[in-house]
Amino acid sequence: MDQETILSVENFNLFFNLRGERLHAIRNVSLSINRGECLAIVGESGSGKSVFCRSLLGLNDKNSYIGSGTITYGQRDLAKITAEEEWQKIRGKEIAIVMQDPMTSLNPLIPVGKQVAEAVSIHQGLKGKPAKQRAIQALVDVGIDNAAKRYSQYPHEFSGGMRQRVVISIAIACQPRILICDEPTTALDVTIQAQILNLVKDLQKKHGLTTIYVTHDLGVVATVADRVAVMYAGEFVEIGTAEEIFFESRHPYTWALLSSMPQLGTKGEDLFTIPGAPPNLFMPIAGDAFAPRNPFALKIDFVEAPPFFQVSDTHFVKSWLLDEMAPDIQPPEAAMRKRGLR
Amino acid sequence: MIMRQPETLLEIDNLSVGFGRGKKLYIAVQDINFAIYKGETFGIVGESGSGKTTLGRTIMRLYNPMKGEVRYDGKRITGRLPKSEDKALTRKIQMIFQDPMSSLNERAKVDYIITEGLLGRKDVSKEEALEAAKSAMASVNLPWDFASRYPHEFSGGQRQRIGIARALVMEPEFIVADEPIAALDMSIRAQILNLMSSLQRERGLTYMFISHDLSVMRYFCDRIAALHKGKVVELASAETMFSKPLHPYTAALVNAIPQPDPTIQRSKHHVAYDETLEHDYSKQQPSFREIETGHFVLANDKEAIKYEKIAKGQL
Numbered sequence: 296m297d298q299e300t301i302l303s304v305e306n307f308n309l310f311f312n313l314r315g316e317r318l319h320a321i322r323n324v325s326l327s328i329n330r331g332e333c334l335a336i337v338g339e340s341g342s343g344k345s346v347f348c349r350s351l352l353g354l355n356d357k358n359s360y361i362g363s364g365t366i367t368y369g370q371r372d373l374a375k376i377t378a379e380e381e382w383q384k385i386r387g388k389e390i391a392i393v394m395q396d397p398m399t400s401l402n403p404l405i406p407v408g409k410q411v412a413e414a415v416s417i418h419q420g421l422k423g424k425p426a427k428q429r430a431i432q433a434l435v436d437v438g439i440d441n442a443a444k445r446y447s448q449y450p451h452e453f454s455g456g457m458r459q460r461v462v463i464s465i466a467i468a469c470q471p472r473i474l475i476c477d478e479p480t481t482a483l484d485v486t487i488q489a490q491i492l493n494l495v496k497d498l499q500k501k502h503g504l505t506t507i508y509v510t511h512d513l514g515v516v517a518t519v520a521d522r523v524a525v526m527y528a529g530e531f532v533e534i535g536t537a538e539e540i541f542f543e544s545r546h547p548y549t550w551a552l553l554s555s556m557p558q559l560g561t562k563g564e565d566l567f568t569i570p571g572a573p574p575n576l577f578m579p580i581a582g583d584a585f586a587p588r589n590p591f592a593l594k595i596d597f598v599e600a601p602p603f604f605q606v607s608d609t610h611f612v613k614s615w616l617l618d619e620m621a622p623d624i625q626p627p628e629a630a631m632r633k634r635g636l637r
Numbered sequence: 638m639i640m641r642q643p644e645t646l647l648e649i650d651n652l653s654v655g656f657g658r659g660k661k662l663y664i665a666v667q668d669i670n671f672a673i674y675k676g677e678t679f680g681i682v683g684e685s686g687s688g689k690t691t692l693g694r695t696i697m698r699l700y701n702p703m704k705g706e707v708r709y710d711g712k713r714i715t716g717r718l719p720k721s722e723d724k725a726l727t728r729k730i731q732m733i734f735q736d737p738m739s740s741l742n743e744r745a746k747v748d749y750i751i752t753e754g755l756l757g758r759k760d761v762s763k764e765e766a767l768e769a770a771k772s773a774m775a776s777v778n779l780p781w782d783f784a785s786r787y788p789h790e791f792s793g794g795q796r797q798r799i800g801i802a803r804a805l806v807m808e809p810e811f812i813v814a815d816e817p818i819a820a821l822d823m824s825i826r827a828q829i830l831n832l833m834s835s836l837q838r839e840r841g842l843t844y845m846f847i848s849h850d851l852s853v854m855r856y857f858c859d860r861i862a863a864l865h866k867g868k869v870v871e872l873a874s875a876e877t878m879f880s881k882p883l884h885p886y887t888a889a890l891v892n893a894i895p896q897p898d899p900t901i902q903r904s905k906h907h908v909a910y911d912e913t914l915e916h917d918y919s920k921q922q923p924s925f926r927e928i929e930t931g932h933f934v935l936a937n938d939k940e941a942i943k944y945e946k947i948a949k950g951q952l
Contacts, residue, residue, distance in 0.1 A: 484685055490909070493907055511822065517898055557857075558896065
């Protein structure tokens with residue numbers, strides 16, 4: 296299938312300066328995102344998922360700087376933007392973000408409708424009545440009943456799920472082309488989570504939105520994602536379609552993630568945990584970052600970082616296990632069992 | 638799992654808990670009845686606002702019930718108690734909190750946080766308290782060097798271990814765990830759950846596990862009660878609750894769990910629970926009844942007949 300690339304990141308490196316030390320947060324990452332798809336980024340906390348998404352909007356803290364690489368969006372290279380005014384033309388209008396916690400991302404002192412209208416007036420230049428109407432329409436779009444009345448209510452009058460809807464409506468009010476959802480449902484109940492996931496899917500279809508979905512919940516990934524990128528220690532280790540990642544994963548880290556899902560636990564047995572801790576990104580990493588925690592690690596993993604091996608048109612894996620010289624390895628049961636699961 | 642004759646440890650008898658009074662009265666927990674057996678993990682599941690935490694806190698004796706009582710080992714523990722009993726219960730029933738970031742005293746060192754419950758007790762000397770803290774730290778796999786540090790120096794998983802050690806130092810029999818893993822990262826969750834189950838095996842602990850994450854509960858709990866608007870709508874063994882939920886609310890909860898399988902998820906039809914559509918209680922109010930052995934549902938006569946048929950596989 297031939298798809299149009301809407302955003303492409305190439306050899307992107309991002310550093311943080313922390314007390315004079317340099318932390319290599321995003322390590323030489325390349326990824327392209329197709330128009331209209333939903334890409335999920337999964338990984339443990341601290342793997343750089345959020346930092347990566349924030350780089351696309353220039354939202355990282357001031358002590359961060361881009362080492363090298365490009366973020367091509369349309370004709371522009373977002374990695375070159377330094378002026379805040381330039382970013383403001385991108386944020387909201389072109390690329391919008393929904394943050395994790397709906398309890399803290401709204402201003403408690405301003406009625407929710409005004410907060411939606413604010414986004415509209417800044418980015419679309421609408422004022423007064425038209426802005427209000429646009430905002431009410433945005434609230435209706437995300438499934439808020441009685442939007443005209445809800446317009447003048449305050450955030451505390453909304454439940455968690457409703458607040459997250461408001462946040463999403465702010466994000467889509469300006470009809471962005473890309474919507475980044477940074478763990479939008481982790482603070483919510485499962486039933487509300489299902490509603491929000493459905494909402495995001497509907498919006499994606501209706502407005503032809505491209506969605507980037509950051510999460511650590513593989514169940515959520517299975518629900519929304521067309522493609523999945525697995526992140527570890529600031530780099531992508533496996534990229535593929537949802538089916539490829541869930542049923543035919545080839546990277547030991549993806550196997551470990553799949554194995555540690557509590558859904559697959561057996562009563563009376565310990566849950567699978569990944570031994571060790573993620574690497575210290577202050578230090579340069581020799582070889583494959585996952586090698587010290589990887590039971591399948593080969594000798595070369597400790598010496599040289601693996602390149603991306605292409606498994607199919609859409610499936611890329613960064614692991615020496617796919618080298619033709621590598622021994623045949625039986626993936627762990629959980630990653631295998633999944634294939635037979637009905 | 639070892640088969641055993643279940644021995645009741647905690648009994649909840651017709652419990653209602655409310656806040657405010659008069660016109661402002663809000664009933665958070667209404668007419669709840671169930672028993673927790675010794676050595677089991679009893680799960681409480683429900684959406685936010687369903688009263689799970691209120692129930693947990695009432696068992697912790699932090700709230701007073703409006704009606705009904707809670708019995709521990711056959712003795713009433715709600716309401717006024719003699720001082721000696723009160724002290725003994727504080728030791729026996731402990732709690733693990735949801736958010737390890739806010740449940741530890743930021744200005745105290747770890748050793749103080751852990752021993753705080755033992756300090757000021759006449760039967761425990763300071764040295765004994767420290768010894769107890771040492772062994773509690775060891776059982777949650779934290780090195781003793783950490784004792785002189787402050788909470789902010791630790792990660793979320795480590796802080797939750799400190800929270801568990803603080804509960805263990807009292808040598809409790811019963812632990813109320815209120816969403817102990819909700820605030821933790823996926824990989825840390827498994828570690829904390831493994832720790833909790835190994836402690837249960839070693840010490841014969843009984844847990845009441847409050848959570849909204851059903852996927853974890855299936856693995857972790859023996860029996861589960863589903864709470865909706867302060868009422869228990871269904872109570873069954875964890876396996877039954879998942880494979881054969883009878884009440885439409887529980888069915889909606891189970892349906893909403895995202896399965897880690899894109900083919901299932903894409904074909905899934907999302908069902909929302911709307912109590913006004915699901916139930917017709919105009920003729921008869923529902924009551925809590927046993928549909929099959931050990932499987933209780935809140936239903937009226939008409940619904941009970943339907944549920945029985947579903948349970949037997951006739952529908």
